[in-house]
Amino acid sequence: MKGLRSVTLILGVLLLSLLLPASWGFCGKYKSEYKMSIVVGPKGPWGEAAQKFADLVKERTNGRINIKCYFAGQLFAGKQTNEFLLLRQGVADFALASTINWSPQVPELNLFALPFFFDNYEQVDAVKNGTPGKILFQKIEEKGVVGLAWGENGFRELTNRKHPVVKPDDLKGLKVRVVGSPIFIDIFRALGANPINMNWGEAQTAFQQGTVDGQENPVNAVIIPYQLWQVHPYITIWHYAIDPLILGVSKKTWNTFSPEDKKIIKKAAEEACAWEVSRARKGLTGKMEALDILKQHGMKVVVLTDQQKEAFRKETLDVYSKWKKKIGVELVEAAEKLVGRK
Numbered sequence: 001m002k003g004l005r006s007v008t009l010i011l012g013v014l015l016l017s018l019l020l021p022a023s024w025g026f027c028g029k030y031k032s033e034y035k036m037s038i039v040v041g042p043k044g045p046w047g048e049a050a051q052k053f054a055d056l057v058k059e060r061t062n063g064r065i066n067i068k069c070y071f072a073g074q075l076f077a078g079k080q081t082n083e084f085l086l087l088r089q090g091v092a093d094f095a096l097a098s099t100i101n102w103s104p105q106v107p108e109l110n111l112f113a114l115p116f117f118f119d120n121y122e123q124v125d126a127v128k129n130g131t132p133g134k135i136l137f138q139k140i141e142e143k144g145v146v147g148l149a150w151g152e153n154g155f156r157e158l159t160n161r162k163h164p165v166v167k168p169d170d171l172k173g174l175k176v177r178v179v180g181s182p183i184f185i186d187i188f189r190a191l192g193a194n195p196i197n198m199n200w201g202e203a204q205t206a207f208q209q210g211t212v213d214g215q216e217n218p219v220n221a222v223i224i225p226y227q228l229w230q231v232h233p234y235i236t237i238w239h240y241a242i243d244p245l246i247l248g249v250s251k252k253t254w255n256t257f258s259p260e261d262k263k264i265i266k267k268a269a270e271e272a273c274a275w276e277v278s279r280a281r282k283g284l285t286g287k288m289e290a291l292d293i294l295k296q297h298g299m300k301v302v303v304l305t306d307q308q309k310e311a312f313r314k315e316t317l318d319v320y321s322k323w324k325k326k327i328g329v330e331l332v333e334a335a336e337k338l339v340g341r342k
């Protein structure tokens with residue numbers, strides 16, 4: 001009798017394990033730590049949102065899923081354009097990442113870096129939430145990363161240590177640090193500047209030592225938390241490119257989670273990112289109060305008029321056409337329609 005009962009028990013367990021979808025693959029097999037990559041430090045909307053996401057997931061899974069944030073590019077030892085590869089390989093499990101850093105592997109993401117394409121957040125939202133945004137998430141998923149939600153670094157504005165930049169001529173010969181993604185080299189060359197690829201980690205030393213003259217990054221997520229006024233007294237608000245963030249997870253990791261865990265993770269990502277986007281945009285519309293913070297720290301702020309922006313846009317038209325082809329004409333045209341260009 002006792003033997004029969006244990007045989008039944010064993011058979012029962014076997015049957016149950018067969019019935020459980022293989023993709024769950026968990027049965028308590030969680031990693032003791034899931035690694036999350038972030039290029040910037042913990043301060044500011046970007047870093048804080050990553051931590052918020054990790055905290056929400058831990059709390060809502062009762063500690064089953066423990067995500068550790070690796071800030072300041074610790075996981076990829078400096079080379080930020082390798083971040084996507086780490087996720088793909090499952091070396092990093094999660095990332096709250098700039099589309100710029102993933103664009104060498106997913107060229108379609110250069111859509112957001114098309115020069116002077118987006119003027120305002122409504123246009124950005126229309127593209128992110130519309131068909132182009134969905135196509136981009138499909139593209140990254142085909143390459144091994146599941147997009148959970150869109151966040152935002154912000155419109156990238158120019159700071160420099162030399163003089164106010166109001167017209168393209170003011171950029172002539174200025175050494176500008178850009179990310180190692182080729183569209184930025186093209187844009188700054190077309191504008192007459194001298195662009196230099198550099199990872200964010202090294203860039204800060206270069207600003208301090210004055211080996212480069214300028215850089216471009218968003219106000220709330222980077223310029224304020226990094227106090228760039230200490231090195232660059234001039235800023236030009238020109239909205240020349242938008243930089244959305246994607247909260248993504250390696251497909252390898254994603255496939256190990258149960259449907260219940262997936263739901264919790266996705267919801268936490270959406271909440272953390274919605275909070276992040278509103279922080280990244282705070283004080284950057286209407287009266288632009290965020291710029292007062294820069295002025296209080298002695299920065300000379302130039303906000304380009306539409307007409308002044310046109311002069312820069314004109315210089316970059318060839319770059320736009322070249323990259324439209326590289327990104328995919330159909331995708332760009334779908335975005336152009338939503339943005340109201342052409």
Ligand code: X2X
Nearest residue numbers: 039098100101179200217
């Ligand atoms: O390196 C940059 O400029 C940053 C922090 O904005 C990105 O990761 C794209």
